[in-house]
Amino acid sequence: MLDQWVFIAFLLPVGLLLPAAAIALGFLLGPRKPNALKGDTYECGIETVGSTWVQFKAQYYVYALVFVVFDVEAVFLFPWAAAYNQLQLYMVLEGILFVAILAAGLIYVWRKGSLEWV
């Protein structure tokens, strides 16, 4: 069982190390001549005014919220789907009821206009 994860335990660090090595190579081989103008924030040639912050736009957050709810729903459904060929019809219907309740939730969000990118 734990045997399954050994390969992933090896691949993930390797996947982090290889690009890290590439970037380190870039640091080694590339010139290093920092000056104030080069390190400045890029704004199409003009100088930045004020600190970096973005006006709070609630819509970004709403999308993330709806995503969380549907993500949790999908996670509930995965064991149900994995056990599918052992389920009887009424069990499948229960799962469909689960999905239908959340589909109603989607319709609610839609009708409330919270899915519009204002």
Next chain:
Amino acid sequence: MIADPFAWAYDQLTALLLSLGMTAVWAQTVLRLLGAAVLATVLLVSTFFLIWGERKLLARLQDRRGPNRVGPWGVFQTVADFVKLIGKEIIVPTRADKAVYLLAPLLVVLSVIGIWAVVPLAPGVVGTDLEVGVLYLVAIGAVGTLGIMLAGWSSNNKYALIGAFRSVAQLVSYEVPMVLVLLVPVILASSMSLVGIVDAQAGMWFIVMAPVAALVYLITSIAENGRAPFDLLEGESEIVAGFNIEYSALAFGMFFVAEFLHSLTIGAVVTTLFLGGWRGPGAEAYPLLGFIYFLLKTLSVWLVIVWIRGTLPRIRIDQMLGFNWKFLTPIALGILMMTALVDKMAVAAGWNRTVVLLLANAAAVGIILASVQGYARRQRRRDQAQLAPVEAAPAAVH
């Protein structure tokens, strides 16, 4: 050896390591480490050819030739670009959060390479047969989203930040129908392991049993990748490279590599889930043949993705998000419910699964087209109603 080079190589290396005095467990562990290193390296190197291939294809689609100077047919163009990128200076913006700034590209590359750990390349050749393989795909993708947000934030640049927020809004939105549609092959195979899903396609590929699901998965994957027509995250004319404005040289190169490798990865995952993976005539007896089938199918899907990129224009963010939440998500929910119900009823009644599911999918397509038509008709009437008073006015004046 020709028939099964993977097993042959594995046995040879195991014998070598055992002769060096290692125990069997250690030999297996070392071989796994070697396999992981080889996989990651091969993937990153193959990106060179992928980028070249894509540029040539896009060029032909746009009636030009593409790179053809460096090497025969310009094959070494990407190598030249890579050498140029290495030689450039990595400019870390002053006041940028250096640790996070350098971590972000690593996370994005990690999220792409990590997917290949569970993809079965040939019968018996898979990094690891994770029992929860499909959810693992989703989990690794989530890491990429995190990397992009960190890239935008750590650059200390207003536009990078806006670009990062919009990217995350897009990625997070398109993950909803993607995760829902991923349930469909799991239902059809009754297993969450990718090897199990490939095994279950011995009778019929899942793309025949669930074409709508396959199409929705392809579309959402392209959106997750950030490619055209969903590439407004890096639309030069709009937000000047979006979240990776402040990245130069190889740090930018890593984002670039991750994006192009991701399209091949999408091809591999679509192949595994819907096109039968390595399945084909004679694949069980000759695993090398299975690997060739896998490569051919993956490259065909990759071709379709590049084709789409060269054909469709970029869509606006509100169109894109509306498309996701008002079109793809309801379709995903509907297809999920329909497939679960129809499959169980078909098996209970003893009919042929494939035929029944195909008919149900055709019915679903009919319903979708009808509702889109109805929506368009209502929209047209609404527009005409708005125009009508203006048209009536000149007549009244006369």
Next chain:
Amino acid sequence: MEPLQLIFLVTGAVTLLSALMVVVSRKMVHAALWLVMTLASVSVLFVLLNAPFLAVVQVVIYIGAIATLIIFAVMLSRRSMDDRGPQTSHRWWLAGLIALALFAAIVLLVVLHPMPTAALPGAAPTEALRQLGLALVHVDGFVLPFELASVLLLAALVGAIFVARPPDADTAGGEE
């Protein structure tokens, strides 16, 4: 020392360290990243406990959804990148005392009730996942909590939309 024990000790240490860094970091975004590290090492602990499904769900939900939400909130509400607010609140000594007392209580409980030393029983994971799926919808199983969970999610969705919407002219919704 078996390799499994070693891995567990390392993972536990990483979890505790990152949790500490969450509280101690000066920048909010760094704290959020250390939180991600903590959640990831908890996921590794799940793997060590022979619960692969929970490990992957931990990454998908906690890191993919909740950590993203938290980082979103932090980034959207911070006025600048280097926020240097005070590290401690009023009466931090009181909070420290309560935390120490709780810790002492937990240590006492652990010491008084010895841990079972038998090896973990492991049903083959394939069956564990299928059994979970079956139990979620079986009449003698957890079908009622399963359906109630969907209603709870619906309530969460409706509540979130209600709170996050800008106040309209006709409704009194939204937070001022």
